[in-house]
Amino acid sequence: MTQRKNELKQRATQAIIAHAFLRLESALTIALTIILVALFPQPFPWWQWWYWLVLGVIGEALIVYTSITDEMTSRRVVADLLRKEFNPGEIHSVEYRQRVEKALEYRQRIEQHVRSADAGVLRDHLVDTTAGIADWVANVFGLAKRLDRYHNDPMLLRDRRDLPGEIAGLRSRLQREDNAAVREQLQQAIASKQEQLVSLEKLQNVMERAVYQLETTLTALGTVYSQIQLIQAKDIDSGREQRLRDDIADQVADLQALQETLDEVYGSST
Numbered sequence: 001m002t003q004r005k006n007e008l009k010q011r012a013t014q015a016i017i018a019h020a021f022l023r024l025e026s027a028l029t030i031a032l033t034i035i036l037v038a039l040f041p042q043p044f045p046w047w048q049w050w051y052w053l054v055l056g057v058i059g060e061a062l063i064v065y066t067s068i069t070d071e072m073t074s075r076r077v078v079a080d081l082l083r084k085e086f087n088p089g090e091i092h093s094v095e096y097r098q099r100v101e102k103a104l105e106y107r108q109r110i111e112q113h114v115r116s117a118d119a120g121v122l123r124d125h126l127v128d129t130t131a132g133i134a135d136w137v138a139n140v141f142g143l144a145k146r147l148d149r150y151h152n153d154p155m156l157l158r159d160r161r162d163l164p165g166e167i168a169g170l171r172s173r174l175q176r177e178d179n180a181a182v183r184e185q186l187q188q189a190i191a192s193k194q195e196q197l198v199s200l201e202k203l204q205n206v207m208e209r210a211v212y213q214l215e216t217t218l219t220a221l222g223t224v225y226s227q228i229q230l231i232q233a234k235d236i237d238s239g240r241e242q243r244l245r246d247d248i249a250d251q252v253a254d255l256q257a258l259q260e261t262l263d264e265v266y267g268s269s270t
Contacts, residue, residue, distance in 0.1 A: 020067035021060075029059045059106065086141035092152055096144040099214055103140040107133050108220040113228055136221065136248065139259060145215050146262050150207050163197045206262055213258055238267065 020026060033056030041049035083104060091097040110133055151158065167190060174186045224247075 020064040091148045093148045096148050103137045107137050
């Protein structure tokens, strides 16, 4: 989780810096510097043309600095970064796409509330407490994508529909077959298809767990959002925010474990 947090922070910083260079103010500063160097290289006897370059670099540095330190800009850039990384548009199912949208909205609202707190110990603790929310959203996105893939997999849909009938047909043939070699082949085929059916049923059970976990996680995100608004400075010493931090970490761990199970069962079923 710490690694993901550091990676996200690094990508967010890079995105904010890139945003700073693409700002209108940045374009105007660069254009003005070029014009002044070209048309007014020495407006005063003591002036050197490269002074304009120095002023342009200083102005550009100030634009980058204000972009990084401006909380509204940082919030917007990070929100856009998360939306690109966990793009709901990649999910075909409207139901699961809406779940991802809801998770992203909760994360954005939680971030807004934390950043709006007065600078100091409380806000620092809230930032630390909610650091795992990005991992939470990432896992919600992962679950939604796996569920979407499962429900739109034509081979799995076909196998779940056809296997029971195929097994029944093979058993009917087995009852009528007199040849020992053919009976053995039929028994092997039945055993193989039964094993595949059991694997598909296991996958279905795990997917049902994933649906429940997805709903539980979204409910928990809503709970975190409400609890964050209730936390005051006095709650830091009471351990309330530490319990909330532990709850977030536990939820992330559960989500990651479920995704690993999904991948394992899905792979064996396909």
